[in-house]
Amino acid sequence: MHGENALEKTNRINVLFDFYGPLLTEKQQTFLKWYFHDDFSLGEIAAEFEISRQAVYEHLKRAEQVLEGYEQKLGLAARHEVLEAGLSQLDRQIALLESPVREKLQETVNRLRGAEQSQSADEL
Structure with missing residues (x-):
């Protein structure tokens, strides 16, 4: 992967993985x-798994599709992004x-941030 689009894709996959990674197979998680x-490169992963x-590319593509499918159905990452933007504005x-x-309002914002983070973990 190269360039800005690759970085955006990597960031997107990492965010989705944070929310939905435990729902993937062990092999999908590892890849x-x-x-x-x-x-790791495709070649390095292929060598390690002897495939x-x-x-490897097909496994990655399928895992990406699964993550995007979960996000499309559940929307946890999008919801988190909206909430975090609102809390930053506050x-x-x-x-x-x-x-x-x-000070009192900041305590409330911090509590909301904590609740959002723990709820995201609890949902999975």
Whole structure:
């Protein structure tokens, strides 16, 4: 993979993997981790598993499709992105307030962030 599109794709797969990785087979998890996270080549993965580069490519493509299918049906990554953007906006707005109010609101935002993170983990 090369260029900006490759980086975007890698980031997308890594985000989806964070949400839906446990729903993949062990082999799909391994191939995705090695290829997208650890930057192994198709040839390196193929050699390790004693299969062809084409077989590795097919496993990766299928795993990507499965991740995208889960996101299309469940939308957890999109939901998380919207919530995180809203919380970041609240952070900026809270920073403009007076101290006593600012601290209480910031505690609430932090609680919401914590709840969102633990709920994402609990859903899987």
